[in-house]
Amino acid sequence: MKIKHLKIDGYKNLQNIKFEHNSDFISLIGNNGSGKSNLLEAISIIFRNLYTLQKDIDFAFYLEYETTQKDIIQIEKKDKIKNTNISFLINGKSDINIRPYLPKKVIAIYSGEEKRLWKKCYQPFFDEYISNVNKSHNEGINLTSYLPPMLYINKYFWDVCLLCLALSDLEDNQNFLKETLNIEKINSISFEFDPNIKNYKDNLTLEFINIIKNKSHYTFEEFKQLVKQEETKNNNIYYFSDDIFKYLYTAQITGVVKTTNLNFNENLTIENLSEGEKKLLLIKASLEFAAQEDSLFLLDEPDAHIHVNNKSKIIDSFKNYKDNRQIIITTHSPTITQCIEDKSLFMMNEGKFIPKDQQGIIHHLTAEFWGPYQQTNFLGSNKDIILLVEGKHDKVHIQNAYSKLKDEYPSLSFDIFSINSESKIKPLMVGLYEAGTFINKKYIAIYDNDKAGQEAINKGGFDKEEQNLGYRKLTKNKVEHHNFFALLLPKPEGFTSNCTIENMFDSEKYKEAYAKALQDNSNYFLNQSIEDIHNEIKEKSKSNLAESSKDFSKDDFKNFRALFDLILTIKNSQSTDNKVAENSKSYNVEENTEHVLYHIAKNTFGVTATAKYINNKEMLVLKDSQARKDCVASGVATKQLRDKLIEDKVLELIKDKYIFTKNYTFDSPSAAACLILGRPTNGWKSWVNEKKEQLDKLRKTN
Structure with missing residues (x-):
């Protein structure tokens, strides 16, 4: 399935939010509180009610998607009143039976411990599924063990996921184990079975368990031979990996199997995998086994706890499934968003999508130094003052200084964005001004008070008349440019040399950072030019100072008061x-x-x-x-x-x-x-x- 149109109006902070979509998958990006998780919840609620034919949705929505059979499904609820009708169109014709056209599965994988969505949308299906399984063993009904239509996958199935991937004959799954999880060999598998298993009546799950229950411990090769006998051999037994996943899932949630444990790489277990690796394992196995074509996957911040070097592997794991499954993810990871095409990115802020025209303007102005994540943060900022600084260390030090001094500036509040070069600040400010849609804030460029910063602020573009006040405005029409300011870092009293952000501290602080850089890495001096040695030590010293400044005392930031005084003056100037x-x-x-x-x-x-x-x-x-x-x-x-x-x-x-x-x-x-x-x-x-x-x-x- 592929979602083509979606509109939600009245669910939490989602007010008349809508988008059109025509790409492989959907990525919702935004800060915490932007509404992206609420959108996943609203989609889950819609399908929960469609599967159960309930009418208690208290928000309006319109949903249009296309199945792999090219059927166009349109579902709409026009008002926010509970218990009102939901209309369905199948290929443009009214139809009262929507059930055959719903996703085969809706799978949710959440990163946190939040249980609200589980209880509201997924637990009822889980409970009904368990009830049916129990009914089958109480009454002898032959249950086919199809998984419930809405599944919430969590940490209790790590071993089952690993086992089924290992049993798979697909090269892609084997490569995933070796290249992503670094698992070369599964050594053994052990199960703990319910001692009262004989009391269960026949069903397909029990039929599978009866085959494996004769031993509690197997080598991997023994288990694989047992469940994957060729059809020409005894009993014609052959279980595919997705069947094994369903049976072990059912067996574990009903208690027929208490635990499943794997040993791999000689003496490692699931607990030896990192949290990020276990998350990747859940995602891969869920895409492979838990759902068929025409299924919907909702992944809330799947990159949580995953090392930055592995984040891009999340997007890689979608490639074999995105053609016939709709995948929706939320994220605020720069690494993730850099891997996603612009047409799949939807930026959110305060329960709304950021207009595409604003996204386009910011992308045009900042694509050289910002990715989609930074662009979203900029567009989503709710602060009245935006500070534009040259480098990442400027941002860190100003943030740390304000955290120590904010009690002296109770009315001052701002966001900081690093531009990575003094030469790029003014073009960004001019572009923001000329766009005409970014004049509801004050933008303040902060340049290093050194030769490069002085040249950048002096060579044109900023009004020299205001130099004596410590700040300047963008030139031309002052009335129209009153939102755009620039200033040089105010030098500490008695300091006469070039002043960068590091010079805002007493010199002893940088001396300590420099000494640590030398001590930490003597390899600076091996087979490198003097210039390269100098640059490496300088950058490492700056990084050391930025890292240690978060623990500095308030008095260490005393020279930043002059900077905050200037910002406050600009705040009040208009x-x-x-x-x-x-x-x-x-x-x-x-x-x-x-x-x-x-x-x-x-x-x-x-x-x-x-x-x-x-x-x-x-x-x-x-x-x-x-x-x-x-x-x-x-x-x-x-x-x-x-x-x-x-x-x-x-x-x-x-x-x-x-x-x-x-x-x-x-x-x-x-x-x-x-x-x-x-x-x-x-x-x-x-x-x-x-x-x-x-x-x-x-x-x-x-």
Whole structure:
């Protein structure tokens, strides 16, 4: 079967989600909470109800698929009300009997311990199957041992899966054991049978068990000869591997066989396989034995616990089955998505598919350095600020720094994306701007403060007028480009050399990382040029520092405060909140040319603040601005006002700074500046606009 169209409306966070599909399999990619697992659940619920002819689906859906016989099946429920009819069309004609056209099997393989889907959709079929098997041995009914239409495959069948693959005559299955699982030889098989087995009545499963129950321990060759006798020999017995899978599956879940254990490679067992190898074993055997043609496979994050070098083998395992089975997987693995054709990828975010036009734009802009996984993360980000950095270590260090300092920046939240080169940042920002659909966020490019970064930011494209504020905007039309900014890493105080992210730490930290790089690998110096030795040690040192920085103390990240202050300033620089918060002097602020944003000029106290000069006399300081913790002795009036604002919860102490919890209006620019800096100051000189012009200039021109 092949799903051609699917629409779900009203299941959990899936609201009017739909897609058209015309490829070998479907891969749903997205962050946790994007809705991809919910989509698998909704599909399972649809088929659960179709198999059982129930009508209690409480969401609307449309499902269209094609069978291997080229029949077109259309199934639809138009509303979200329970117990309403579901309509069926078979090749365009109404049909009340959908059962012959449903998938032969629906197989779910889940990576986690979540039991909700099992209980909701798969357990009822399991229970009915067990009941029928038990009924057959109680009443002597000859059960054919067909597996239930909906199967949930889990860890209890690892040995059965391995045995059946080993018994298979197909070269592909033998290669899988050798090349993927590194199993050269199955040595022995042992079973634990129910001692009361004689009380069971005849059925096909018991017929098979009666053949193998005379011994509890077999060599592999003994067992293979027993169950795969040629038809010309005694009793004409010959069991195919898929039959053996069904009988042992049935025998184990009914308790006829308590356990199945294999020994291989002389003295290894299933427990010696990694979690990832066991997952690959389940997937391969399920595709091979658990389902026929026209079956549907739902695999939730099949790459979980699988080593990165083996992830691509998941996609390889589909190749012999994807033509006649519909396979749907969810993943957030970059390795997996790199192996999948674009037409099979469906990016999800917040219960919706990301529009194909946006996917196409981001793919066009980033395919050189991002795969589908990174593109999905970018498109699915729900943060208002996006930081674009040069390399992976920039991202790691900024993330680690923010994890230590975030209590000082409670209103700051962002996602970080590595571009892998300073030269690629500006083209990406220009492309995002020109696309016109990515202007609901602020994008901030962070360049190394070295020769390459300075050339990238200076050679054109960013407005030089804002250089003195520590950041710049994309050029041309400033009003339209207010979402795109760039800055150089702010150098630590007293540091005058080229500054990369590693220089944001005290030099001892990099020295330790460098020494470890030398100590860990003396092979750097063997048969390599001096330049290659230098580059290897440098890269290893950077990696060492990135790895160790996650355990650094808060004080080790002190130099990152200047970076976060700049980001916070940019965040507030184009505030769209035009309604002043309620306080003793609250009113609406209209957008007009008088309300230019002003910032506290560079100061030695490490605080940032943003305000608007209003009514030709007052200063409206915006929420999230910072104020110095301490006041000098001469600032008595300032201290009294500060105490009042603290009491009224306008100011909240976060570590060593006060944060404005709401907008607040001061009588004059100086009153605002004095409170923020904690000392007497001339506010007409302290407040500057984005052009570094003092507020005093505005007063003189009026």
